[in-house]
Amino acid sequence: xxxxxxxxxxxxxxxxxxxxxxxxxxxxxxxxxxxxxxxxxxxxxxxxxxxxxxxxxxxxxxxxxxxxxxxxxxxxxxxxxxxxxxxxxxxxxxxxxxxxxxxxxxxxxxxxxxxxxxxxxxxxxxxxxxxxxxxxxxxxxxxxxxxxxxxxxxxxxxxxxxxxxxxxxxxxxxxxxxxxxxxxxxxxxxxxxxxxxxxxxxxxxxxxxxxxxxxxxxxxxxxxxxx
Numbered sequence: 001x002x003x004x005x006x007x008x009x010x011x012x013x014x015x016x017x018x019x020x021x022x023x024x025x026x027x028x029x030x031x032x033x034x035x036x037x038x039x040x041x042x043x044x045x046x047x048x049x050x051x052x053x054x055x056x057x058x059x060x061x062x063x064x065x066x067x068x069x070x071x072x073x074x075x076x077x078x079x080x081x082x083x084x085x086x087x088x089x090x091x092x093x094x095x096x097x098x099x100x101x102x103x104x105x106x107x108x109x110x111x112x113x114x115x116x117x118x119x120x121x122x123x124x125x126x127x128x129x130x131x132x133x134x135x136x137x138x139x140x141x142x143x144x145x146x147x148x149x150x151x152x153x154x155x156x157x158x159x160x161x162x163x164x165x166x167x168x169x170x171x172x173x174x175x176x177x178x179x180x181x182x183x184x185x186x187x188x189x190x191x192x193x194x195x196x197x198x199x200x201x202x203x204x205x206x207x208x209x210x211x212x213x214x215x216x217x218x219x220x221x222x223x224x225x226x227x
Contacts (some may be wrong), residue, residue: 001164003106004093006067007031008158009084010047018127027087027128036157039111041150044089058149059116059201063088065145066096072143085129086138088145092162097175100146103168103199108161110154117204118174118181119144122222132225139223142178147201169197181208185215 011029016022026048038045043061065088073079083091097118104115121144126135138144177194180187191212195205210216 003162062148068096105166109156112152113148117201184211
């Protein structure tokens with residue numbers, strides 16, 4: 001599997017005012033139009049995270065979102081979403097969350113990356129993009145994107161692709177994990193299998209374990225549109 005990276009985005013802390021809430025975020029990322037980027041265990045040297053309690057860290061070093069999901073929201077909901085509407089570092093072509101598995105290891109230039117978890121979208125997507133239902137739809141449609149952890153630091157160049165080196169858990173696609181997490185009551189055995197994966201990010205494991213024990217269904221409070 002070779003996945004083409006369409007665009008690379010990095011962001012800096014900004015003050016956000018959506019008319020309802022004021023906060024700081026590095027969500028609004030831009031293409032720096034550089035020819036090479038250095039990636040460490042915490043992600044792009046040119047990127048920042050403002051809310052370090054919930055974003056960034058070794059298990060969420062690089063955020064990836066498929067262009068096919070942009071196309072999905074255009075076709076089903078007629079949303080004209082601009083590039084990097086989901087605050088991703090990579091936008092990828094031709095593949096989506098149904099093609100990517102937990103624990104997949106990809107090489108990109110000098111860098112080795114491992115899929116660590118699905119993204120857990122929060123209210124800031126709706127707030128910043130300005131579509132009040134968007135966060136909830138991303139969750140309900142299982143179009144979250146995913147995170148990489150970095151297992152080998154190094155440089156990548158603009159034009160480099162993601163080359164699959166290893167697939168550990170072919171059943172555990174990002175889409176499958178999202179569907180199980182959304183309806184934990186009906187996916188108890190599947191979630192037990194997901195939790196057994198050594199590649200699953202620690203924070204996501206904690207969250208999923210709670211949903212499993214409580215047999216939770218639906219959106220989490222911080223994903224609802226009544227922010």
